[in-house]
Amino acid sequence: xxxxxxxxxxxxxxxxxxxxKIHVMIHALHYGTSIFEGLRGYWNGENLLxxxxxxxxxxxxxxxxxxxxxVPYTRQEVRNAIIEAVRANHxxxxxxxxxxxxxxxxxxxxxxxxxxxxxxIIAFPFGKYLPxxxxxxxxxxxxxVHNTMLPVMAKIGGIYVNxxxxxxxxxxxxxxxxxxxxxxxxxxxxxGENVFVVRNGALYTPPIHQSILEGITRDTxxxxxxxxxxxxxxxxxxxxxxxxxDELFLVGTAAEVTxxxxxxxxxxxxxxxxPITTKIATLYADVVRGRIEKYSRWVTLVY
Ligand code: PMP
Numbered sequence: 568x569x570x571x572x573x574x575x576x577x578x579x580x581x582x583x584x585x586x587x588k589i590h591v592m593i594h595a596l597h598y599g600t601s602i603f604e605g606l607r608g609y610w611n612g613e614n615l616l617x618x619x620x621x622x623x624x625x626x627x628x629x630x631x632x633x634x635x636x637x638v639p640y641t642r643q644e645v646r647n648a649i650i651e652a653v654r655a656n657h658x659x660x661x662x663x664x665x666x667x668x669x670x671x672x673x674x675x676x677x678x679x680x681x682x683x684x685x686x687x688i689i690a691f692p693f694g695k696y697l698p699x700x701x702x703x704x705x706x707x708x709x710x711x712v713h714n715t716m717l718p719v720m721a722k723i724g725g726i727y728v729n730x731x732x733x734x735x736x737x738x739x740x741x742x743x744x745x746x747x748x749x750x751x752x753x754x755x756x757x758x759g760e761n762v763f764v765v766r767n768g769a770l771y772t773p774p775i776h777q778s779i780l781e782g783i784t785r786d787t788x789x790x791x792x793x794x795x796x797x798x799x800x801x802x803x804x805x806x807x808x809x810x811x812x813d814e815l816f817l818v819g820t821a822a823e824v825t826x827x828x829x830x831x832x833x834x835x836x837x838x839x840x841x842p843i844t845t846k847i848a849t850l851y852a853d854v855v856r857g858r859i860e861k862y863s864r865w866v867t868l869v870y
Contacts, residue, residue, distance in 0.1 A: 571691035576652035578685050579640075587687065592673030594682055599725020601669035602630040605820045608653055608662040608690070608869060611856045615658060615869040618820075618855045620646065622783045623666075630721035631668060636684050638668055645686070652688035653869050663693035663821065669724070696821035701828035701840045702743035704757070704817075706806060707736040711747040711755050714777040722780065734758040744817065746809065746830065749778035753803040757817045760825070761785040764804055765814035765843045774801040784818040784851075787865070791850050794861075797843065814841030816848075823855075824848035 568585070575587035595601040604623045608615045624642050631638050638645065649666060671685035712719055712729050719726065729747075737745035737758070746762065749755045755773050756762060761782040764771045770792055775781050789799050809815060815827040815835045824847055826840035835841075840848075853859050857866045 572656045572658075572689065574652070574655040576648050576655070576686075576688040578687070579648075581651065581655045587689070589669075589671065589685070590673055593669065593671045593685075594674055594676075594679065595669035595671065595724060597675070598670075598677070599723065599728070600634065600636070600679060601667055601724035602627060602634060602636065603665060603667040603722050603724060605722075606649070606664040606666075607693070607820050607855065608658070608664060609856045609866075610658070610660050610662075611858070614857075615653060615662070616855070616857045616866040617649070617653070617664065617869060619783050619787070619865050620649065620867045622786075624649075626722065626781070626783070627666060627668070630723060633718045633721040634679075634723055636668065636670060636679065636682075638686070639684055640686060648686070648688055649690075650867070650869055653690045656690060658690065658692065658869075660692050661694065662690050664688065664690045667724075693821075696819075696823075697817070697825045698743060699825075701826045702817075703741075703829040704744045704746050704827050705737050705740055705742040705831050706754065706809075707733045707745040707747060709733045709736060709745075709747065711749050711778040713750045719778055720775075720781055730758040744825075744827070748806065749776075751803075752806065754806055754809050755779050755804075757819070757822070760817035760819035760822045762804065762809075763788065763816050763818065764808055764812040765816075765841060766808070766812055768843070769798040769800060770843070771800050771802055771804060771808070773804050782819060784820055784823070787851065787854070788818050788824065788847060791854065791862075792847055795846065795850065797847075812836070814844045816840075816844045824851045 666688045672682040733745040854862045
């Protein structure tokens with residue numbers, strides 16, 4: 568077993584990595600009934616900074632409400648537990664943090680109303696998620712699920728099969744990442760990212776609607792861009808607009824701000840990360856490391 572970290576936080580205790588085990592019969596393993604979050608912690612040479620911890624907590628509790636499961640801890644307790652999961656490992660490098668709440672009763676019933684939930688928080692060293700310097704993406708045949716079928720606003724484990732299939736299709740075709748269209752054919756997301764198009768100096772991103780996760784990085788990028796004086800408009804994005812964009816980039820906690828330089832064999836702009844993308848990516852990198860006072864409200868110190 569690959570060991571990512573020494574310790575894991577599980578149901579109120581810090582346990583050794585090897586001891587963070589669950590049973591094969593638990594509900595979440597069979598039916599995808601888990602709620603998770605993905606956060607990053609950035610080492611700035613002196614301290615470890617968790618980015619937008621409270622916003623991730625808020626989304627986690629909303630996801631639990633949507634799925635209809637109780638979180639057996641208060642928001643403050645989960646907040647403390649996330650910090651404890653990082654502290655226990657004494658990390659002095661960039662980390663990814665994965666809180667996961669899962670229906671943990673061993674049963675085959677589909678009625679989850681009275682089942683138990685467990686909470687685990689796993690933190691481990693983490694670098695780049697997508698190749699830096701610009702990626703190649705493809706519009707895949709799988710459509711992003713619609714909220715009349717599954718609640719896309721929630722980070723529910725089972726919903727991620729949609730992303731897994733989309734990314735497998737992209738990788739099998741030799742691309743780095745998938746772009747997913749919604750049921751109406753508008754381009755809505757990457758497999759784990761929100762999407763932005765640059766056209767004539769302005770940013771466009773699909774509105775939070777029926778097939779989009781309300782990404783925290785999306786919100787960060789909208790705020791930073793407007794503060795930089797860049798116009799941002801939320802509007803549906805067509806496939807043609809993606810192909811003919813001046814610049815295109817994906818954003819997410821894992822992906823950060825990742826330029827897309829090719830889609831389906833078509834160069835985006837001149838096939839290199841564009842100036843606006845680079846400007847936003849650079850500012851984002853400074854903000855997450857707490858280098859810019861104006862946005863210090865977004866970082867939480869671990870040590
Ligand atoms: N869309 C999907 C499907 C995702 O999995 C993610 C990653 N959580 C995002 C968008 C980006 O969200 P965030 O910026 O909050 O990480």
